[in-house]
Amino acid sequence: MNYFYLLSIVLLFANDSFAQDNHVHNPVITPETAPAANATAHEHSITVVAELENTAAMPMDHSAIAMDSDEPPEGTRDPHAYSAGFTQAAGPYTLPPAQRLVLADEHSISSLLGNGVEYTPDSKTGNYELQAWRGTSFNKLVIKTDGAFTENDEYENETELLWGRAFAPFWDSQLGVRVDSRSEGKNRQWFAAGVQGLAPYWFELDATAYLGSAGQTEFVFDSEYEMLITQRLILQPRAEFTVRGKDDPQNLLGSGLANAALSLRLRYEISRQFAPFIGVETEKNFGSTADLLNGNGESVKDTRYFAGVRFWF
Amino acid sequence: MPQYKTSQALSSQSRRQLLQGLVLGGVASALPATLSAQSNTIAQATRGTPPILSGPVVELEVAESKVNFTGESRIATTINGSIPAPTLKFREGDEVTIRVTNKLKVPTSIHWHGIILPYQMDGVPGISFDGIAPGETFTYQFKLEQSGTYWYHSHSGFQEMTGMYGALIIEPREGEIYPVDRDFIVQLSDWTDEDPMRVFNKLKIQSDLYNFNQPTVGDFFSDIANGGLGLALDKRRMWNQMRMNPTDLADLSTATLTYLMNGSPANSNWTAIFKPGERVRLRIVNASSNTLFDVRIPGLTMRVVQSDGQNVKPVEVDEFRFGPGETYDVIVEPTGDAHTIFAQSMDRSGFVRGTLAVRRGLEASIPPLDAVEQLSMMDMMGDMTAMAGMAGMNHDNGASTSDHSGHTVPAPVVDHSSHSGHNMSADPLSLPSKAVRHASTEYGATVDARVDTPRTNLDDPGIGLRDNGRRVLTLNDLRSLEPIVEPTVPTREIELHLTGNMERYSWSIDGLEFGDSTPIYMRKGERVRVILQNDTMMTHPMHLHGMWSDIEREDGELLSRQHTILVHPAQRISFLATPKDAGQWAWHCHLLFHMDAGMFRKVIVS
Numbered sequence: 001m002n003y004f005y006l007l008s009i010v011l012l013f014a015n016d017s018f019a020q021d022n023h024v025h026n027p028v029i030t031p032e033t034a035p036a037a038n039a040t041a042h043e044h045s046i047t048v049v050a051e052l053e054n055t056a057a058m059p060m061d062h063s064a065i066a067m068d069s070d071e072p073p074e075g076t077r078d079p080h081a082y083s084a085g086f087t088q089a090a091g092p093y094t095l096p097p098a099q100r101l102v103l104a105d106e107h108s109i110s111s112l113l114g115n116g117v118e119y120t121p122d123s124k125t126g127n128y129e130l131q132a133w134r135g136t137s138f139n140k141l142v143i144k145t146d147g148a149f150t151e152n153d154e155y156e157n158e159t160e161l162l163w164g165r166a167f168a169p170f171w172d173s174q175l176g177v178r179v180d181s182r183s184e185g186k187n188r189q190w191f192a193a194g195v196q197g198l199a200p201y202w203f204e205l206d207a208t209a210y211l212g213s214a215g216q217t218e219f220v221f222d223s224e225y226e227m228l229i230t231q232r233l234i235l236q237p238r239a240e241f242t243v244r245g246k247d248d249p250q251n252l253l254g255s256g257l258a259n260a261a262l263s264l265r266l267r268y269e270i271s272r273q274f275a276p277f278i279g280v281e282t283e284k285n286f287g288s289t290a291d292l293l294n295g296n297g298e299s300v301k302d303t304r305y306f307a308g309v310r311f312w313f
Numbered sequence: 314m315p316q317y318k319t320s321q322a323l324s325s326q327s328r329r330q331l332l333q334g335l336v337l338g339g340v341a342s343a344l345p346a347t348l349s350a351q352s353n354t355i356a357q358a359t360r361g362t363p364p365i366l367s368g369p370v371v372e373l374e375v376a377e378s379k380v381n382f383t384g385e386s387r388i389a390t391t392i393n394g395s396i397p398a399p400t401l402k403f404r405e406g407d408e409v410t411i412r413v414t415n416k417l418k419v420p421t422s423i424h425w426h427g428i429i430l431p432y433q434m435d436g437v438p439g440i441s442f443d444g445i446a447p448g449e450t451f452t453y454q455f456k457l458e459q460s461g462t463y464w465y466h467s468h469s470g471f472q473e474m475t476g477m478y479g480a481l482i483i484e485p486r487e488g489e490i491y492p493v494d495r496d497f498i499v500q501l502s503d504w505t506d507e508d509p510m511r512v513f514n515k516l517k518i519q520s521d522l523y524n525f526n527q528p529t530v531g532d533f534f535s536d537i538a539n540g541g542l543g544l545a546l547d548k549r550r551m552w553n554q555m556r557m558n559p560t561d562l563a564d565l566s567t568a569t570l571t572y573l574m575n576g577s578p579a580n581s582n583w584t585a586i587f588k589p590g591e592r593v594r595l596r597i598v599n600a601s602s603n604t605l606f607d608v609r610i611p612g613l614t615m616r617v618v619q620s621d622g623q624n625v626k627p628v629e630v631d632e633f634r635f636g637p638g639e640t641y642d643v644i645v646e647p648t649g650d651a652h653t654i655f656a657q658s659m660d661r662s663g664f665v666r667g668t669l670a671v672r673r674g675l676e677a678s679i680p681p682l683d684a685v686e687q688l689s690m691m692d693m694m695g696d697m698t699a700m701a702g703m704a705g706m707n708h709d710n711g712a713s714t715s716d717h718s719g720h721t722v723p724a725p726v727v728d729h730s731s732h733s734g735h736n737m738s739a740d741p742l743s744l745p746s747k748a749v750r751h752a753s754t755e756y757g758a759t760v761d762a763r764v765d766t767p768r769t770n771l772d773d774p775g776i777g778l779r780d781n782g783r784r785v786l787t788l789n790d791l792r793s794l795e796p797i798v799e800p801t802v803p804t805r806e807i808e809l810h811l812t813g814n815m816e817r818y819s820w821s822i823d824g825l826e827f828g829d830s831t832p833i834y835m836r837k838g839e840r841v842r843v844i845l846q847n848d849t850m851m852t853h854p855m856h857l858h859g860m861w862s863d864i865e866r867e868d869g870e871l872l873s874r875q876h877t878i879l880v881h882p883a884q885r886i887s888f889l890a891t892p893k894d895a896g897q898w899a900w901h902c903h904l905l906f907h908m909d910a911g912m913f914r915k916v917i918v919s
Contacts, residue, residue: 072753079752079823082807084834084917091832092919093432093897101439101899104513105819105826105911111518137517137819137826138758166758169814170556198816200554228529235530272522273515312518 118308217245254288398479432896461622636854695883745887826911
């Protein structure tokens, strides 16, 4: 399997995404963001855009799509300028606070996403990855848990409790703690700080740095993409990388780029909320992690085929 | 004298709705117990053309009723047990008393959409009054100083979507000015078997879940086959960078909705009976919660005589688009035995139809749904000629914005081209401003796009209706029949931007959801200009309570009075208002889910 080639493509895209979205900004809709030709655009639109592209002396900021700062530029309006000092709670004819109109933007909602509950027949292993949240559009309490278990009662689990706060249109910062538990080796506790969101070209990204209670560090980068083959048949490639600051021999984890996992899942959405899938994942360990595993007689590379379900509600 | 025929819909509750091709598996079973119709004590709602109520005192009762639009029995909230609610018919000048009794377990309310009245009678809980508590009766009393076609609906939660809407017809004091032989009300609406609150939450979790028309890998390859890889990539580049979807035409589709005409799904074929040679008036109300409809009667020209209850100079069209809250009155002269009244949703996921027929049981052919048109450059960026102007290019048509450096003051727009005769540029407020001023709160997590070069023309029928070979009504076609007698130049200008973040399903004004916003203050009696600029990809029907919105063209001409204005993507629209009644008023997008998500402002008039 030509997996380093795949890996480099994913890295390239991820790099590109971050570069495009350096400060993670709103796109500003200006002509240079427009492709010159759009099959659906009107004739006059095409002409105008073509004219624009021929104009060398465009006095506009050519980095407009994503590099534009989220800081409001000079001369923006004060959104409260029309209020004459009145507020939701105080003003003529205003009802008592208990009667105030409260819309859904002030209500919290909850969601649980089972990104995958999987079974690998060869190793008789179960894997799961769940994410729950409660909150509003811009502030959420997030719980992530993922892990694996075997029929011999071996297991490992990582559970994170995070405060997710929107800091850009497509990005949440996440701060909190992570607790690892495993049937063999040593349990760990971590502080977690990361970002989760949607990069240009629709890459779902989740990048988190961890600081362990014993001073160890870890960085996990996870990216997935969805290709709609039909409205319901969806192919999802995914890449996950783990980098560690120092060795953790008790858990057979080494420092440096420790682990890379590339996977492909093909799911069929019986409904948008429930989709069975089949998948394949190749995982490889590197550097001192590979050495530690080798020393323990365990394989450093593994390919597994699995079936699972994705669901949310 | 208009004549109301009480034709009843052919009820066919056991037949599945024609449009239910895309029932979401696994969803129906997830319904909360409150919606699954188990109780035997709840009566079945009556459907089809509703009864007419009039007189000085009208009694309305809000209660739960059973309905079955799709083959599944559900609980609706109804007024007097019918969907639509009873048609209320009054005369201009009437003092009316409407007693509304709440038999629900939750508070309710009724808003008289488009009626100018004291704010305490406007029926918005939390703004005009406390709402109507369970078991209580609220007495609405107001004088009708206007005439035309209006409607009424609940303003509480999602009750409007579960059945609480009806027509409100006010006959002119001097009688109708257009003699017709038949007069029918056509109320279009949308129904979901799901709990609307659940639908809303699902949109919050995955905003595109009801869109089954998304670009696929196959589309990509067929674009490569048709135009090459470069073109295919170009076409996607901007959308992909912006993380937006060119097929995002509606939040909800027939994946959950069933469209209704007078409470009847398409297969029930609501029918209006006429005699050959008769002239028929149709009062068409968009009473839906989340659907923009494109309406036409294939083979017949529709003469539009009224818009939002206000008479306009008759204009002949084949088709019009309208959003939730809007009404159009049209007069048609049927030529055949049967004509289909066809209303397809803007996203083309489905339609509802009824029939104008000389006798019951007839139907005419039903046209196929139009092809879906993807959002274009114009929908995203607005006016590209203006951008060319900003780039210093020589354009001899259209006004050019005078300035793009100092946006702190409303930059006067100097129009060099069209105003012969009088010097309009003397007063900077004589024309609507064109210099875009974004709010500082549009720069942040709440807003996924801002339009720097909006379009200001009003002659665009909108996405999916351009160049379709039919005469499609635009705002620019509307001219008030009676002149709008108000000061032509306002004293000030209020600029508001319609904003959103589709990925988070957040909808806002100036980047602030309702809960974070402050009220808009208007002085009683002042003439104020409002600029609504749509910085989103969706079309928003903006409804301002308590006063008329007089549509203003970019050259300052007043067109017509509206209570609800459709603002197209990347459009910058201007209207003038004179708040005459002190109080608190609501102002919001009439797409119910956008409203509830926060595209809402409170207006204080004093």
